[in-house]
Amino acid sequence: MNSHLSDAHLIRFLDGRLPADEHAAIEAALATDPALADRLAALHVDTTAIGPAFETLLDNAPEVDFASMEHAADPPRESTLGRGRLSLAASLVVAAVLGALLASVWQEPRQDTPRDERWHADVVTYHKLYVPETVAPLEASVRSLNSQFERVANALSLDIPEALGRLADVEFKRAQVLGFEGTPLAHLTYQSAAGKPIALCFLKLPGAGTSVPVTSRQRGLAAVTWEQAGLGFIIVGDVDAKTLEALAKAASEAFPT
Amino acid sequence: MTESVRTELVSARLRLWRFCLSLTRNRASAEDLMQSTCVRILERAHQFRRGTRFDSWMFRIAQTVWLNEVRRDQLRAEQSFSGGDLDELTSPTDPERDAAGRDVLNAVLSLPEAQRVTILLVYVEGFSYAETAEILDIPLGTVMSRIGAGRRSLARGPLGESNGDTTASIASAVERGAALS
Numbered sequence: 001m002n003s004h005l006s007d008a009h010l011i012r013f014l015d016g017r018l019p020a021d022e023h024a025a026i027e028a029a030l031a032t033d034p035a036l037a038d039r040l041a042a043l044h045v046d047t048t049a050i051g052p053a054f055e056t057l058l059d060n061a062p063e064v065d066f067a068s069m070e071h072a073a074d075p076p077r078e079s080t081l082g083r084g085r086l087s088l089a090a091s092l093v094v095a096a097v098l099g100a101l102l103a104s105v106w107q108e109p110r111q112d113t114p115r116d117e118r119w120h121a122d123v124v125t126y127h128k129l130y131v132p133e134t135v136a137p138l139e140a141s142v143r144s145l146n147s148q149f150e151r152v153a154n155a156l157s158l159d160i161p162e163a164l165g166r167l168a169d170v171e172f173k174r175a176q177v178l179g180f181e182g183t184p185l186a187h188l189t190y191q192s193a194a195g196k197p198i199a200l201c202f203l204k205l206p207g208a209g210t211s212v213p214v215t216s217r218q219r220g221l222a223a224v225t226w227e228q229a230g231l232g233f234i235i236v237g238d239v240d241a242k243t244l245e246a247l248a249k250a251a252s253e254a255f256p257t
Numbered sequence: 258m259t260e261s262v263r264t265e266l267v268s269a270r271l272r273l274w275r276f277c278l279s280l281t282r283n284r285a286s287a288e289d290l291m292q293s294t295c296v297r298i299l300e301r302a303h304q305f306r307r308g309t310r311f312d313s314w315m316f317r318i319a320q321t322v323w324l325n326e327v328r329r330d331q332l333r334a335e336q337s338f339s340g341g342d343l344d345e346l347t348s349p350t351d352p353e354r355d356a357a358g359r360d361v362l363n364a365v366l367s368l369p370e371a372q373r374v375t376i377l378l379v380y381v382e383g384f385s386y387a388e389t390a391e392i393l394d395i396p397l398g399t400v401m402s403r404i405g406a407g408r409r410s411l412a413r414g415p416l417g418e419s420n421g422d423t424t425a426s427i428a429s430a431v432e433r434g435a436a437l438s
Contacts, residue, residue: 008401011408015379017386043408045416050380053361054275061274062288129289176285189285 005036010043062137119180120225120234123187123201124218126178127236130197135189138173148175155184156204158231161254164188167247170198190237190247198237198244200251205232213248215241224248229256262302265311266295272382276316279377280323282366294319310388316378317392360415365407372407375400 005026012018013026030037149160155177165172170190178185178201185203192198205227213226222244223236235248266273273294277287297318305314365376378389379400386404390397411417 007405008398011401011404012386042412043405045408045411047380047416049358049361049416050365050376051383053358053365054279054377054381056358056362057275057278058271061271062291129292134285134288174285176283 005039007039007043010040014040014044015047060137062133115181119185119203119232120218120223122180123185123199123234124221124223124236127197127199127221128219130189130199132191132195132197135173135191135197136195138189145172145175151175152177152186152188156186158186158204160186163254164200164251167250169193169243170247173197192237192239192243194239196238198235198239198247200233200235200247202231202233204230208232213245213252215245226252228252231255261307262298262305262311266298266315269312269315272312273315273319275381276319276377277323279366280319280370280374290319290323293322297322312382313384313388313392316382317394320374320393357415364411364414364416368407368410372403372410375403376407376411379404 009018009022010026013023016023018026026036030040145165149162149165152175153160160175165175167190170192173189173191175186175188178187180203183203185201188200190198190200208227208230210229211227213224215222215224217223218236221236221238222241223234224241224244224247225232225234226248227233233248233251235244235251237244274287274291277290277294278284281287281290294315298315301318305311365373368376375389375393378384378392379386384392386400387397390400393400
């Protein structure tokens, strides 16, 4: 019996990372110890297949302007945003500033903040990280749109109006499921004609009634929030308030009142 | 930022992307994580010690950024994953992707985060157990127990061979192990 051998020892054996003499000893013991063979079988996987399978994740890596990265490490001498082209270098600078900003927000005590304000704030905080490059490469086919809507619908146990996939003046990019304090949250991403990311989010809110849409500025972004049919909504983006209000109206009309 | 760090980052860019995707299992979060990691690497370029492995340092920073964001960002922590999400993670330009490979990828990505990232570093990135422990800032024993738990789960899926002849299966493993040593 070789019950004294640890799992770590057996893993090293299966991975060929044992000294030759220890490897040979286990190999010899296998012939006479069926329990050892069973333990090895329970740990045995074809690890040589894992690497090739993960090669697929190398596809579709986001484009990164590494040539401009040197500028990101140092304070910019001029406004990078003013050049009219938001390169990754610029977005990295923005992200660094935002990172410090967001860290300060996250460290604030939030226990006394009402739940609806907290989820609005979290959505806005999340959306602040989006840059045009985040959404530009996303291509939503009809097939993937249906599949994404189905996943969101299943997660929220809610019919998702197809009209949300064709709101006027914006291009639908993606629907995904996020979560807030244990409640599934629908996150639909759009891109404005000017390339700006816009997010429409909604979740089931116990006790939610019907409220008039309220337009506000939150963390430098325009936002419209409202409640309707037991759901809480927020639409947010770095666009003008009128554009966002029109989108909020179209989204609201897509849902039953 | 030193020129060498920039050069290393350019060369390791795709591996960093794969690491971020494997951690987050979500393209949008992976993009956020990759961007934040690049920022952190640039900020800390002066801390990188010549003669040490850049990829280990890069993955350690990515892991730290991810953990800090997970602790603080409830939205991201609660994102779910299902096999269907592979459509978003893999190339839509190659719909004929090998089905077995997709099953393997799905099985590994379905593991709990701690097991998933450890399996990735050892069996995809090729780090030693000790190097993996250093990257993840955990004891070596924890690395081995994570690998053990991950392997037990994977052995019951498409990567396992234990449903057939056990002896033949192990003999096959021994051959492969010997080839690695």
